Each structure stands twice: as structure tokens, then as C-alpha cells.
Amino acid sequence: PHVPYAPTRYPGDVMLRRSREFYTLMNERRSVRFISPEPVPREVIDYVIQTAGTSPSGAHTEPWTFMVVADAEVKHKIREIVEEEEEMNYRQRMGDKWVSDLRKIRTNWIKEYLDIAPYLILVFKQTHGIHSSGKKKTHYYNEISVSIACGILLAALTNVGLVTVTSTPLNCGPQLRLLLCRPTNEKLLMLLPVGFPATDATVPKLTRKNMDDIMVFM
Amino acid sequence: PHVPYAPTRYPGDVMLRRSREFYTLMNERRSVRFISPEPVPREVIDYVIQTAGTSPSGAHTEPWTFMVVADAEVKHKIREIVEEEEEMNYRQRMGDKWVSDLRKIRTNWIKEYLDIAPYLILVFKQTHGIHSSGKKKTHYYNEISVSIACGILLAALTNVGLVTVTSTPLNCGPQLRLLLCRPTNEKLLMLLPVGFPATDATVPKLTRKNMDDIMVFM
Numbered sequence: 123p124h125v126p127y128a129p130t131r132y133p134g135d136v137m138l139r140r141s142r143e144f145y146t147l148m149n150e151r152r153s154v155r156f157i158s159p160e161p162v163p164r165e166v167i168d169y170v171i172q173t174a175g176t177s178p179s180g181a182h183t184e185p186w187t188f189m190v191v192a193d194a195e196v197k198h199k200i201r202e203i204v205e206e207e208e209e210m211n212y213r214q215r216m217g218d219k220w221v222s223d224l225r226k227i228r229t230n231w232i233k234e235y236l237d238i239a240p241y242l243i244l245v246f247k248q249t250h251g252i253h254s255s256g257k258k259k260t261h262y263y264n265e266i267s268v269s270i271a272c273g274i275l276l277a278a279l280t281n282v283g284l285v286t287v288t289s290t291p292l293n294c295g296p297q298l299r300l301l302l303c304r305p306t307n308e309k310l311l312m313l314l315p316v317g318f319p320a321t322d323a324t325v326p327k328l329t330r331k332n333m334d335d336i337m338v339f340m
Numbered sequence: 341p342h343v344p345y346a347p348t349r350y351p352g353d354v355m356l357r358r359s360r361e362f363y364t365l366m367n368e369r370r371s372v373r374f375i376s377p378e379p380v381p382r383e384v385i386d387y388v389i390q391t392a393g394t395s396p397s398g399a400h401t402e403p404w405t406f407m408v409v410a411d412a413e414v415k416h417k418i419r420e421i422v423e424e425e426e427e428m429n430y431r432q433r434m435g436d437k438w439v440s441d442l443r444k445i446r447t448n449w450i451k452e453y454l455d456i457a458p459y460l461i462l463v464f465k466q467t468h469g470i471h472s473s474g475k476k477k478t479h480y481y482n483e484i485s486v487s488i489a490c491g492i493l494l495a496a497l498t499n500v501g502l503v504t505v506t507s508t509p510l511n512c513g514p515q516l517r518l519l520l521c522r523p524t525n526e527k528l529l530m531l532l533p534v535g536f537p538a539t540d541a542t543v544p545k546l547t548r549k550n551m552d553d554i555m556v557f558m
């Protein structure tokens with residue numbers, strides 16, 4: 123059945139102010155690779171994940187699992203897996219061009235933040251679901267849906283002053299899935315270390331494209 | 341070069357309140373297929389698009405183009421293309437299973453909102469870029485990056501009380517790209533009609549998964 127829908131409505135000037143303020147807030151977001159070990163309230167993380175779970179998804183399949191790792195030993199095992207694969211990625215798999223494209227960001231395969239961040243959020247996409255009958259349930263556009271949910275998750279983190287670096291650990295998916303005991307229909311899409319920025323955190327000096335370079339009006 | 345980074349920091353109780361309020365706001369979001377013809381201030385749309393443009397992207401490639409269509413004739417041509425393809429999708433391409441999975445949402449190939457919504461936002465992913473030298477520039481993970489940007493865009497729309505329905509028009513990309521004169525390195529990823537909800541708007545009665553079904557803590 124369908125039900126009436128009437129979300130909050132704002133007067134024109136309030137809309138404009140809200141749109142400007144939200145832009146200002148989101149424009150503060152940066153990918154941060156220096157995260158503080160300071161604890162972060164667990165309840166805040168719960169709300170952030172629940173917020174991601176409000177995302178739209180193809181045919182309302184909600185094809186996501188957010189694995190939140192706080193355990194120091196598990197974090198360290200994740201770090202070992204990621205660093206081993208990333209070293210091979212940088213040295214062999216990515217090619218000179220990719221490595222040189224990353225030079226200005228100065229990333230490499232050492233990922234201290236995987237030990238230090240109070241939480242690691244591993245985002246899995248469910249490539250299919252399973253009906254109560256045991257039959258496979260198709261998850262249309264699952265990668266797009268989960269990525270949209272990650273965008274909403276990033277907005278939720280930024281809104282509370284937490285930082286992360288969006289990463290898609292190449293070739294680590296199968297080992298991390300086994301380590302974390304996720305079922306075979308789940309594939310790792312992103313790994314997000316979450317916390318406060320370190321007090322001496324730095325970020326690459328980057329600029330964003332101008333409005334005119336990203337928007338075309340007709 | 342790297343620069344210091346110190347975003348706004350909130351006390352614990354403020355973080356918690358902000359995380360809860362943002363969840364409440366985002367949880368109000370629904371995909372709305374009945375959009376009001378009422379005009380929406382153009383400046384608000386500009387901020388929404390700029391907000392999407394703050395998204396992270398693989399190797400900072402910013403591989404997105406947001407095409408905002410307000411012109412009634414162009415909107416109508418878009419509708420014709422989408423409805424023609426969607427009718428074939430529903431009747432022939434999607435298969436009985438997909439069509440039956442969509443039954444509870446009661447969607448079909450008639451998309452009045454494409455004429456009625458004050459704006460259509462067509463989101464293109466740039467599968468590669470072009471260096472000033474004319475050489476191809478690789479866009480790592482472009483589809484994921486653009487989908488994350490769409491998640492942030494949806495958050496920005498929701499934050500100002502505007503609605504949309506996220507859609508990935510199957511098989512319409514090439515024709516819409518030609519209609520809108522986008523270059524060949526751009527592929528249509530999503531089409532978002534944007535406006536206020538119609539006063540008699542309804543949405544399918546859906547529930548979202550529980551916290552425990554989307555989050556695993558370790």
C-alpha cells in the first residue's frame with residue numbers, strides 16, 4: 123500500500139540558508155590519514171551507521187553490511203593484510219602511472235591509522251540476498267546503492283566532526299572477508315578508519331573544481 | 341605540499357545530539373515519484389550541486405558532471421526517451437522476476453515527473469579525463485566516486501526539504517548523452533528529478549532494516 127508523504131517544508135530563505143550551511147559543512151570534509159587514538163562515543167557511531175542505512179537502494183534491497191571493528195587485535199590483523207597487499211599493489215600491480223598519479227597525495231602502503239583509529243568500518247556489498255525460502259534474491263545495482271550509502275555515511279561523520287579516509291583496498295577483499303567471517307555473498311567495497319583527526323594532522327593541499335566545471339545548466 | 345587540518349570539533353553531548361538529529365532528518369528521506377511543479381530557487385540547486393562536488397574521489401579525479409535541466413522542451417524529450425526504453429525494459433528486458441520484485445513499489449514505465457519536476461539532474465560519470473596535453477587521464481573507481489557524490493547530493497536535497505527518486509535509466513544513456521551533447525567519455529549514471537513533493541504525494545509503505553541487520557560490531 124501507498125501512504126501520504128509530507129516531509130518538513132522550509133520557507134525560501136530558510137532553504138537557501140540551509141543549503142549554504144550544509145555546503146560549508148561538507149566542504150570542510152577532507153580525507154584524513156592521521157587519526158587520533160582518542161575514544162569516540164559508540165552511540166555516535168551507531169547513529170552514523172543507521173544514517174547510512176536510510177540510503178535508497180535498487181528495488182529496496184538494502185544490500186549493505188557495516189562491520190565496525192574496535193578490537194585492537196582484529197584491527198592489527200586487518201592492517202597486516204592491507205599492508206601486505208598494498209605493498210604489492212604499489213610495487214607491482216598498479217603500474218608506474220597510477221603510482222605517479224598518487225604522488226601528490228603522498229600515500230603509500232604503510233597504514234598506521236589501521237591500528238590507531240578507534241574504529242574501522244568495513245563496508246560490504248551483498249551481491250545477492252537470500253529469501254526466507256533459501257532462494258537467491260537479486261540485488262540490482264548493489265555496488266551503486268552501497269556507494270550512495272557510503273556518501274550518506276561520510277556526510278553523517280562530517281556532521282559530527284569525525285574524519286575518515288575513503289579507501290577501496292585492492293585485492294584485500296577475500297582475506298578480510300574470511301578474517302571477519304562474512305558470508306560469500308558479501309564483498310568488501312570500502313574500508314573507513316574513523317576517529318578524530320590527530321592534533322598534528324595534515325592533508326594534501328588540494329583544490330576542488332569550480333562550480334562551472336562540474337555543473338551544466340540547460 | 342601538506343597543510344594542517346583541524347575541522348570543527350564538538351563536545352561529546354553535542355556530537356551525540358548532532359548524530360541523532362542528522363539521522364532523524366535523513367530517515368525522513370523517501371524516493372518520491374510525485375513531484376510538484378512549483379518552482380525551486382535556482383541558488384539552492386547550485387549549493388546542492390556544489391555540495392555533491394565536495395565528495396572524495398579516487399586519486400582526486402572528481403569524475404562527475406551534473407547536468408541540470410530546467411528547459412521544458414528538453415525535459416519532455418528526456419521523458420520520451422526514458423519512457424520508450426523503460427517500456428521495453430518492463431515488457432521485454434527485465435524478466436518476470438525483476439518486474440515482480442518491483443511490484444510493491446508499483447513503478448512502471450510512465451514517468452510524468454520528468455515533465456513536471458522543475459529540475460532534472462542527470463549525473464554523468466567521466467570514465468576517463470583528458471590532460472591539458474590531450475593524453476587520457478585514468479579515473480580510478482569513477483563509478484564508485486560518482487555514486488558517493490550522489491549520496492552526498494541526496495543528503496543535501498533532504499536537508500532543504502526537496503525530494504527526488506534515484507533512478508538509473510537502463511539503456512537510455514547513449515541517447516540522453518547525445519541529446520544533451522555530452523562528450524563520449526561521459527556515461528549517464530543517474531537521473532534525479534528534483535522538486536517539492538506534490539501535495540498529494542504518496543510513497544510505498546516500506547520499512548527499513550533494523551540496526552542489527554545492517555551493523556556487526558567486533
Ligand SMILES: Cc1cc2nc3c(=O)[nH]c(=O)nc-3n(C[C@H](O)[C@H](O)[C@H](O)COP(=O)(O)O)c2cc1C
Pocket residue numbers: 176177178179180181182183263266267270369370371372373445447505506507508509543546
Ligand atoms: C541504484 C538505484 C536505482 C534505482 N532505480 C530506480 C528506478 O529506476 N525507478 C524507481 O522508481 N526507483 C528507483 N530507485 C529507488 C528505489 O526503488 C528506492 O530507493 C527503494 O525502493 C527504497 O525506497 P526509499 O528510497 O523511499 O527509501 C533506485 C534506487 C537506487 C539506489
Ligand SMILES: Cc1cc2nc3c(=O)[nH]c(=O)nc-3n(C[C@H](O)[C@H](O)[C@H](O)COP(=O)(O)O)c2cc1C
Pocket residue numbers: 151152153154155227229287288289290291325328394395396397398399400401481484485488
Ligand atoms: C573510491 C575511492 C577510493 C579511494 N581510495 C583511496 C586509497 O586507497 N587510499 C587513500 O589514501 N585515499 C583513497 N581515496 C581518497 C582520495 O584520495 C581523496 O578523496 C581525494 O584525494 C580527494 O581528497 P579529499 O577527500 O580530501 O577531498 C579514495 C577515494 C575514493 C572516493
